[in-house]
Amino acid sequence: MSETFNNIGKRILETTGSNSGMMIMFIFVFIISIYVAFQLYNIVIKTDLQTKVLLKDVLNVYSLDNTLNQVNLTSDDETITLPTLNNGMEYSFSYWMFLEKHEDSTNPKLVLTVGGNTLSTSDIIMYMDPNYNKMNLLFKTTNVGGSASSSGSGVSDSLKDIHDNHDCSFFKMQIPYVPISRWVNITIVVDDNYIQLFMDGELRQVIDTSETVDSCIGALSMKKLENNSNFYAGKALNSEKMNGYLSKLKFFNYALTIDHAKMVYKTGPVHQSILSKLGLPLYGIRNPFYRVDSSVDDNDAQNNE
Structure with missing residues (x-):
């Protein structure tokens, strides 16, 4: 690499005067240095990949009170913070949900x-x-209320109105x-303009947003996710609680690949289940090992890591 730079420098000096040649050489080296620094910065940023488990126990959503309950909490009610986001437009999260039954209702059921x-x-x-x-x-846009038919009043706190x-x-x-x-496993991947x-x-x-x-x-453009964001479940204005369970909520500060999502x-x-360690994809059927018994406490030790 050094020999290449020396050869380039000699050719510049041969084809131009010494003063102008040195100036061109300086500009060339400066541009190369900026490019190398930029690439190194990207490498450092991209290697700071983090995963956080925000919920690892089985959570009975229907047993929550009639408010929005923060999910990413420890047993001592301390917040499990999301890993630092690089730009708010590249992240993924995954969770498991178990619906007991479906019943028609007046209002949507919040997950x-x-x-x-x-x-x-x-x-x-x-x-x-x-x-x-x-x-x-x-997924909220930055153009809140910006449609030909809307009044521009912004987003409501009523889930029925939003629906x-x-x-x-x-x-x-x-x-x-x-x-x-x-x-059922749900995984969302946000990668710049694309949501999977x-x-x-x-x-x-x-x-494609x-x-x-x-x-x-x-x-339209999607609103960036902030580092101080939290996850909530339960009940909002004009909504019903989901009649079921949530488990194993994970957040990634990078975009998962298709293979990683699998x-x-x-x-x-x-x-920490035996089947989980073996990596057997048996969760797409009614696996009796993972049926939820409503008589078992949500925080039973068998559901802990």
């Missing part, structure tokens, strides 16, 4: 939110449809059918 402790301050909202066994996932009238305030993804009475949605290790939907939406005023699924919904 999880990410962001602040109200729906209006949430950046991501996941909920079950009130009439069908499907799950909707909403009925979210317009251009959110990008929407959907799982048309969520199985009942078995564990996985269920049980299989890619179900991809959206940079695409123009004709019904919206101006270009590996996350194969580890199973409960830590």
Whole structure:
């Protein structure tokens, strides 16, 4: 490498005067130094990859009180902070859910939110449809209320209002059918303009947030996730609580690959199980090892890591 630089320097000096040649050589070395420093910076940033387990015990969502309850807490009610985000537009999270049953309701059934402790301050909202066994996932845009039909009043704290009238305030993804009475793995990957949605290790939907939406005023972009964001479950205004369980909520400060998403699924919904260590993908069936017994306390030792 040093010989190459020397040869380049000699040729510059031969084809130009000594003063101008030295100036060109200095500029050339400066540009190369900036490029090398930039590449090294990217390498350092990309190697600071972190994974946090925010919820490792089985959580009975229906037993929570009628508010938004922070999920990423220790047994001593201390917050488990998310790993530092590089830019707020590259991250992934995964969780397991177990629905006891489906019943039609007036209001949607909340699964999880990410962001602040109200729906209006949430950046991501996941909920079950009130009439069908499907799950909707909403990702807040920076163009809140910016549609031809909306009044520009911003995002409501009512989940029913958001479900009925979210317009251009959110990008929407959907799982048309969520199985009942078995564990289901949901994984979301955000990588710049792309959002990928996985269920049980299989890619179900991809959206490009940079695409123009004709019904919206101006270009839409997804709101960046902040480092002080938290996960919440329970009940919000005009919502019902999910009749089921959550487990093994993980957050990654980088974008998972498709293969990695499959590996996350194969580890199973409960830590330290024999099948999990073997990596057997048996969670897509009604596996009796992972059926939830409602008579067992949520914090039973058998569910702990």
